[in-house]
Amino acid sequence: MKITLKEKILNTGKISLYLEYYKGSTIDANGKRKHLRTQEYLKIYLHQNPKSTTEKNENKENLKLAENILAIRKTDYIQGKFEMKSTTKAKRSFLSFFSEMVDDREINYSADNYGNWKSAFAHLKKIVPPSLTFDDIDENFVKKVKEYFDSKALTKSNLPLSQNSKVSYFNKFKACLRKAFEDGYLSVNYSVKVKSFEQAESQREYLTFNELQSLAKAECKYQNLKKAFLFSALSGLRWSDIQTLTWSKVRDEGEFTKVNFRQEKTDGVEYLYISEQARQLLGERKHPQERVFVGLKYGMTYNTELVRWCNRAGIPKHITFHCARHTNAVLLLENGADIYTVSKRLGHRELRTTAIYARIVDKKNKEAAGLIPELKIEF
Incomplete structure (x- = not known):
């Protein structure tokens, strides 16, 4: 993939800076070549014809900022390609990342799915320090979380979690680890390192x-x-x-x-x-x-x-x-x-x-x- 910094002149006369991700090309059913490109608009702008010293300095600073972002994106791509952990991403709070996944479920998923993620997050906040980053995560941490769900976590009624609740909450935790690995926050996919809980068979009530x-x-x-x-x-x-x-x-x-x-x-x-x-x-x-x-x-x-x-x-x-x-x-x-x-x-x-x-x-x-x-x- 090729990442380049590009410019687009707006109707206002300003220049919008954006990154273009070129992912190669394909041949469609009609034999026509189609180039695969996506854009990331940086919301950084340049004056098209800077007149004052202030405008020239703004252009210089904004261009340098956009070039720095370009360098970061290229580094992220290289690290992901070779399964290297991003040192910048590794400093991010785990709970902050999990919270984003919960918010995504509220918007894009069913109420039941969101409710399970929200409940899992409420439990994780009881055992995971807010300061814990992806740099601090290892296999022992994953085992510690599993042990919490298995023997220490309680419901609102101060009762131990049901087997199916253990399965659900721990699987949400593992899904977060898997997503973090895919996005370059972790260099190891810890979601496969620790086995999930066994699903309990629930009783199905029915009418004759x-x-x-x-x-x-x-x-x-x-x-x-x-x-x-x-x-x-x-x-x-x-x-x-x-x-x-x-x-x-x-x-x-x-x-x-x-x-x-x-x-x-x-x-x-x-x-x-x-x-x-x-x-x-x-x-x-x-x-x-x-x-x-x-x-x-x-x-x-x-x-x-x-x-x-x-x-x-x-x-x-x-x-x-x-x-x-x-x-x-x-x-x-x-x-x-x-x-x-x-x-x-x-x-x-x-x-x-x-x-x-x-x-x-x-x-x-x-x-x-x-x-x-x-x-x-x-x-």
């Missing part, structure tokens, strides 16, 4: 078909909540995708209906066929940009009503809206759908995520429970 039938017959104070929950149980869509579902994403194609949407959690594009009954729950088609489930909001009001609705249906389980998605997976597997199809419908990136539901539906396990002949028990 009979329980879902009871819920469908029971009274619910909010009709949009009832329709949305039953739709999730019949389709497998998450709360976040149902809440933002607009009519433009619902495609009626003859006998079939398909929902085309981008998953809020994974950002993956999905094409999901839904049953006729699931389509009926959506109601009459409206304006393409209008939400299908109008007024559906996440909060204590709906969560409380969901619990009361389950109580009216005689269901003692602790059911949340996400349990409808679990219910969909279990019912599909119980009624003959193969695990690959279920995985695709749920939008899972890894088959092992879907395999959790397969263990719930393990028919052989159920059959084995009655294989031992009945004992004649006397007390």
Whole structure:
């Protein structure tokens, strides 16, 4: 890559200084050569025709400043090419760098993702001194952080972290180390030096078909909540995708209906066929940009009503809206759908995520429970 200092004359008559990064060229499908260039505008300006001594001195100082920045950029490139640590970057505070990554998640990622990063940062501030720089980081430091999450970190209720919280927070810490290595703050990728925590298998609460039938017959104070929950149980869509579902994403194609949407959690594009009954729950088609489930909001009001609705249906389980998605997976597997199809419908990136539901539906396990002949028990 070639880095050069260039000038651009502005409408104001001043000259803007910028760096051009030339990354070579490619040949497109039409056989035309395309040069790959990017610019970094320095927000440093020169007087086009300096008249006074002051303007000439300003030009001289600003040009020297731009040339110094050019030298730094060239040094950074060389250090990155040969996997050398930037001595300037190495002096940066680790917590400052992590804080920037947290801010980036607030703007560009989901609320859940940002929340996990923010929580991880709150814990790191308890163990990492503000003065600690990348120069101070080594394998022992990484192990010390892991030990903190494993045995010392507490929740707001002063309870030890759950296994999955340990996994999540330590992985955020490792992601920061990996990013720092890629950006030249570290000469060693410490994120691969220490093994992550093992993921704990969480319990998936779900409804049986009979329980879902009871819920469908029971009274619910909010009709949009009832329709949305039953739709999730019949389709497998998450709360976040149902809440933002607009009519433009619902495609009626003859006998079939398909929902085309981008998953809020994974950002993956999905094409999901839904049953006729699931389509009926959506109601009459409206304006393409209008939400299908109008007024559906996440909060204590709906969560409380969901619990009361389950109580009216005689269901003692602790059911949340996400349990409808679990219910969909279990019912599909119980009624003959193969695990690959279920995985695709749920939008899972890894088959092992879907395999959790397969263990719930393990028919052989159920059959084995009655294989031992009945004992004649006397007390």
